[in-house]
Amino acid sequence: MDLQNINFNTRKWVRPEDLNANGTLFGGSLLRWIDEEATIYAILQMGNGRVVTKFMSEINFVSSAQQGDLIEMGLRATKFGRTSLTMRAEVRNMVTRRSILTIDRIVFVNLGPDGNPAPHGYTEITYDRDRLPAEHLPVAVAADA
Numbered sequence: 044m045d046l047q048n049i050n051f052n053t054r055k056w057v058r059p060e061d062l063n064a065n066g067t068l069f070g071g072s073l074l075r076w077i078d079e080e081a082t083i084y085a086i087l088q089m090g091n092g093r094v095v096t097k098f099m100s101e102i103n104f105v106s107s108a109q110q111g112d113l114i115e116m117g118l119r120a121t122k123f124g125r126t127s128l129t130m131r132a133e134v135r136n137m138v139t140r141r142s143i144l145t146i147d148r149i150v151f152v153n154l155g156p157d158g159n160p161a162p163h164g165y166t167e168i169t170y171d172r173d174r175l176p177a178e179h180l181p182v183a184v185a186a187d188a
C-alpha cells in the first residue's frame with residue numbers, strides 16, 4: 044500500500060478493554076474504530092451527514108498490537124463514484140510504523156433524504172473542511188452559507 048498518500052489522523056491508546064482473550068488488540072475494537080473514522084472521512088468528502096458503509100474488502104490483520112501501544116489510523120479516497128466513495132485504510136503502530144491492519148476497499152454510499160443512494164457530485168479529494176454539512180457548522184456560519 045502506498046503509505047505516502049495516506050493521511051493518518053486519529054490515534055488510539057490500546058487499553059485493557061480493547062483486548063481479546065489472548066491479551067492482544069481485539070479485531071472487533073479495531074474494526075469499530077475504522078468504521079467510525081471512515082464514516083467521518085466519508086462525511087467530509089461527500090459533504091453529507093447521511094452516509095452508510097456499503098462494502099468492505101478483505102481485511103488483512105498484518106500484525107498484533109499490545110496493551111499500551113500507541114496506534115494510528117489512516118484513510119485515503121481511491122475512487123469517487125456517482126453515489127459512492129471508495130477508500131483504503133491502514134492502521135499502524137505510531138512509534139514503529141509497523142502495519143497492524145490494511146483494508147484495500149471500503150465503500151460508502153451517499154444517501155438522500157429518502158434514504159436512497161443520491162449523487163454526491165464530487166470527483167476529487169478535499170484536504171479541507173469545505174464540504175462540512177450545514178448541520179455541523181456553527182449557527183451563524185450555516186445561516187450565511
Ligand SMILES: CC(C)(COP(=O)(O)OP(=O)(O)OC[C@H]1O[C@@H](n2cnc3c(N)ncnc32)[C@H](O)[C@@H]1OP(=O)(O)O)[C@@H](O)C(=O)NCCC(=O)NCCS
Nearest residue numbers: 094095096097098123124125126127128150152158159160
Ligand atoms: C446503501 C444502500 C442504500 C445501497 O443500495 P443499493 O441498492 O446497493 O444501491 P445501488 O445499486 O444504487 O448502489 C449504490 C452505489 O453503491 C455501489 N455498490 C453497490 N453494491 C456494491 C458492492 N457490493 N461493492 C462496491 N460498491 C457497491 C454502486 O456501484 C453504487 O455506486 P455509484 O453510484 O458510485 O456507481 C443499501 O445497500 C443499504 O441500505 N445497505 C445497508 C447499509 C448499512 O446499513 N450499513 C451499515 C451501517 S452504516
